[in-house]
Amino acid sequence: METSFFEVSNTASLWGLFVNAGYMTIVDEVSSIDQIYKLKIPNQEVQDEFKKLTAYYLNVNASNLNVMFNALKLAKMDDFRDKYQAMLLQLPFYHDL
Structure with missing residues (x-):
């Protein structure tokens, strides 16, 4: 039996x-x-797919998401905050729907 994680x-x-x-x-x-x-993503290929999937479902630009994740990984908190804030402002709010 096959199960998709979407299901x-x-x-x-x-x-x-x-x-x-x-x-x-x-x-x-x-x-x-x-x-x-405590879990980790096992390799770069899977990490890239998680990033693409996240960008797709949030309807955000994958390269902007990548920049945001890299800022977090490098502990550049101001850069991360700015990218995260910009991404949140692009997402629809609950009351917008």
């Missing part, structure tokens, strides 16, 4: 699907009682 409504199931499919890797167990894990 999974439960958030826990979605992350489990990502791990089982190899799109995420478990780095550490944060809490065994609550089943909370």
Whole structure:
């Protein structure tokens, strides 16, 4: 049986699907009682696909999203804040719909 992560409504199931499919890797167990894990994206190819998917669903420019993520990764918080703020201002608000 094949399942697309678009079809999974439960958030826990979605992350489990990502791990089982190899799109995420478990780095550490944060809490065994609550089943909370620290995850990472295993490689650049998967990271690029997550970026494209995020840009598509947020309806934002992928290169602007990439600049924003790079600013965050490099701890350039002012650059990240400016890009993030600009992206949020482009998104429709709940009351706009």
